Amino acid sequence: MNARSFIPGPTTRLAIHARRVGAALVVALLAGCAAAPSNNPKDPFESFNRSVFRFNDGVDTAVLRPAATAYRQALPSLVRTGIGNFFGNLGDVWNFANSVLQLRLQASAENFMRLNVNTIFGLGGLLDIATEAGIERHNEDFGQTLGRWGVPSGPYLVLPLLGPSTVRDASVLPIDRAGDPLTYVDGGLARGSLMVLRVVDTRSNFLRASQLLDDAALDKYSFTRDAHLQRRANDVYDGNPPENGE
Amino acid sequence: MNPSLHRRGFHRLALASVLLVGAVVAGIRPAHAADEAPDALVKRLSTDVLETIKADKSIKAGDVQKIMVLVDSKIMPNVNFQRMTASAVGPAWRQATPEQKSRLQEEFKTLLVRSYAGALDQVSDQSVTVRPFRGGPDDKEVLIRTEVRGQGDPVQLDYRLEKTPGDGAGWKVYNINVLGVWLVDTYRSQFAEEISGKGLDGLIAALAARNKTNGSRR
Secondary structure: OOOOOOOOOHHHHHHHHHHHHHHHHHHHHHHHHHHOOOOOOOOOOHHHHHHHHHHHHHHHHHHHHHHHHHHHHHOOHHHHHHHHHHHHHHHHHHHHHHHHHOOOHHHHHHHHHHHHHHHHOOOOOOOOHHHHOOOOOOOOOHHHHHHHOOOOOOOEEEEOOOEEEEHHHHHOHHHHHHOOHHHHOOOHHHHHHHHHHHHHHHHHHOHHHHHHHHHHOOOHHHHHHHHHHHHHHHHHOOOOOOOOOO | OOHHHHHHHHHHHHHHHHHHHHHHHHHHHHHHHHHOOHHHHHHHHHHHHHHHHHHOHHHHOOOHHHHHHHHHHHHHHHEOHHHHHHHHHHHHHHHOOHHHHHHHHHHHHHHHHHHHHOOHHHOOOOEEEEOOOOOOOOOOEEEEEEEEEOOOOOEEEEEEEEEOOOOOOOEEEEEEEEOOEEHHHHHHHHHHHHHHHHHHHHHHHHHHHHHHHHHHHO
């Protein structure tokens, strides 16, 4: 608004009102930030996120880590590899769809090849023949697809049970869910068991990584946050993010 | 020509050739070190370290003292660890006393070595591929990208190196990227939190306490 349009018309009044509301929001956000332990511009919801993080950590310690440890001890590594390969192959469906949506030709071709080779020659995905043949997996999801086309990640967000995310990635979770073949498994019990098995299998692959995190971090929360945000940016740019890092 | 003169001549020739060889050797070695390209350095160093780990059972088992020797002898000469620590500590580094600076470097190094020591038993048949280097010949700071291949998906491992001033000093690593995450950057806000709460000495104390718990568990 410039100085000449000073007489308040209906639109201007609306604009003034909007600006007041905006100012109030900014003040509220700033107040929220001041209450948080530190004000990281990427993490305006830090105090909320920290409490969800604590909750998730509690669930992990009480349920998930013991389950994953037991799983690792109970099943021989050959079986676990087969299970991991099977879920990985299912995941390649959505990896392929998103590499197409991102117009990444090589990644699309490789994900497509993987899916075919492993499903047909790898006994429905139990064997990962494609990786051994040098066809690499390109992990892509819908949040990355949006990132590829310029949608910023928005603030950091820790989701209950699902863990580190961002506003952009969390808002497209229903779409990622629709791209997950397990969603279409008939029968609630079968679907539920497969989903639990996948979670436990995934967690069992990160037992060492989480031990390393326990050792290496002074503050697990901000270590996880800073690593997650960097890694997502790296994934969106397929390993070539714009200059960052000192 | 009398015999003594002849002998003198021979001596002079021998002396000259020793000097010449010495000069050539002395001249070549620093020139060679300065000439090693950063990607060649990363390739040589990571292969060397990987082979050392593979060959040594106690390193693979996480023997911190032996790992520390490996780090100090092979890795640290090629790392500007002061720059890594300074960058993780942030603006407060400029206010640190020399004593605080050396304590910070020592504790940070111990933290990194102790944390990663437990992961070394994963080393089996991995090899390192250096991806094509895309820097100019006059660059003072470069990014070298590598991939560690073994079983499963390849692991992205990138390095930032700086050219140290002076001839023969070569390149030094000042940041490492594992799977898309820069090591130094990931410590920056954690360090800032400690410093804003309890100052530089608080950060040193927190690092030392963490190192103590990590050390007692193994």
